[in-house]
Amino acid sequence: MHIDTRERNYIAISVLLMLIFATALMVSAFAYGIQVPVPYERVDPNTVATPGVSPWGDPVEERVRELAPNKYEAYILAQAWVFLPNVVTIPKGASLTLYVTSKDVQHGFNIQGTNINMMVLPGQVSTLTATFDEPGTYNIVCNEYCGVGHQTMYATIVVEP
């Protein structure tokens, strides 16, 4: 099969470019730990909010927990059209592990200006960990359509100085 030399070189460079990009991404994922959500556990969306059944059934004010100094976890329940708890307060420099699930439809969970961006599905638990070094208020915005009130669905993370 005849291929023009210039085109052949161009194809080789294209393939090389893809390999370089892919390698860079894998390095960022595994050497620097910038990761996507991975399967954690299954829950029943019909009972997940029932007290005593799961951490998302606990009182809202008890769903943000300090596990160790500067190490927090939060169990957030997404539902049309709120996140509960809708304010999470942590100190500057703390690491926060989020466990998010939905008791109704699909939602999105994006902490604006960060790499925390997850789909929230009924029946699944989405989890990622973030560290907040800058004090301030961060919006958590639902970025998946979930009905006519979708645009009102948000919460905040307050990072205290």
Added chain:
Amino acid sequence: MYKTSDKLTAWFIGIGMATLFVGGSLGPIQKLEHVGINLYTALNSIGLASYYQGLTIHAVLNALVWTTFFIVGFFTFIIPRSLEKPLTMPKLNVLSLIIMVIGLVMAAIPILLNLATVLFTFYPPLQANPFFYIGLVLVVVGSWVAGYGFYATYLSWRKEHKGEQTPLIALGSIITMVMWQIATIGVAVELLVFVIPWSFGLVAGVDPQLARTFFWFTGHPLVYFWLLPAYISWYCMMPKQAGGKLFSEPLARLVFWLFLALSVPVGLHHQFVDPGVPQGWKIVHFVLTFSLFVPSMITAFTVIASLEIGGRARGGTGLLNWVRHLPWGNPSFAAQNLAMILFAFGGISGLTNSSYNLNLAIHNTMWVPGHFHLTVGSAVTLTFIGIAYWLVPMLSNKPLWSAKMGVWQAWTWFVGMLLMSNALHIIGLNLSVPRRTMLGAAPYAATDWQPMLIEAAIGGTILGISGLLFYINMVGTVLQKKRLETPIEMPVAEVYHAEEPVPNWLDAWRPWIVVTVLLIVVAYGPVLVNLISNMQLTSPGFKLW
């Protein structure tokens, strides 16, 4: 000889254009809402219940209906001409039109009655009226039946032309239909096995993660179902319109085969941030998606080289001067060439989307509609508009009403789309502004979003004007009394190195089908087995609109 197929084509693209008119009209209204100009209160009086009902109409009509109807119509036109024989079983193709129209009507009624405000992805457990899903299934089944009509014609051609290479236009079209047939198995399983019985109340629940996975099995190859007909025009027709020749025909064939093999096993790159999909399979699909960029890169080289031959034949010299000598005054050429330029930007942002963890920065932000308005909204739609500038005159036997207006239409689309997509990419990446959201009513909307939202609204408005120019031109063409003085012929580019034989493996179906099926089994088999064996049909339906 082509009377039946031409008539069918006219119906298909006519219906497609009508739906694009309705769906497209809602686009600028969405962008204006984001800057505080809310026209939905006025639209309430004609029965539009919400921003999201409008968004559902916009997406379903533009992305699913307009594209599918135009593509099937275009293939009904070009396959018989490329093979130089009429449709072998024209009744199949007539049947396909009937099924697709029934499906369209059946899906449109619940959408218009606000019973299916679930957007075009209809992610369960949002639950639409069952007839919405059945209508969509019928549109897809209709397109399958059209495919059977094409296969019958192609098989009879092969019997009559033993040992001959399939003409490239026909080969690319048939490959596209075969790929579509394989790809739509995913959404067929999602709807027929899970969603439709659930929407009728026959089963109590769905598994949203499993449903999403079946959806994206179809959802990404859907992109190539839109794009490959545009590629056929870029490879096989545009060089002719530019006075050039197809630079490397064997590579063009290879590109279509690669799209057959690689279009399907990449769908998980839409699910990088899904909680229930194992990490390893996300990486496999990420690598396969990257390999899918290679045929598009080849296309860029071959098509530009083919146009350069034309530009030089028309008197162009130097490194870039030939570009100015291309037939920019021909609206069909101008529209498609500008569509290709926009596609270059769309391809780059698409690479970002499929970049595994980089996707975290832009998933479900405005970046994504910024991306796909450059691809399906420009590379595909503006190319189809460019095709219409020769196809509609040819079908109606009437000259294009105004070539000048056509050129203006192409450039306004280009400028409007540059403004809008630039703004959407920036606010998505830098400010994490969510997509699919009635931003004008969002309590968290920030003032620093405004400049870019205004740019997007200006772009959207220019696009609306561009769309109007197109429809005025089409209506003017069809309604005028003037007839064509010299008949138009379908542009078919000659091959540059015609003396070089095309190897047989580029005209052989069996090895490519085997590779395709193997890749799908390897890339999707384990992940689907995993999801199905852990399936929990626990989610009841919700109607939250």
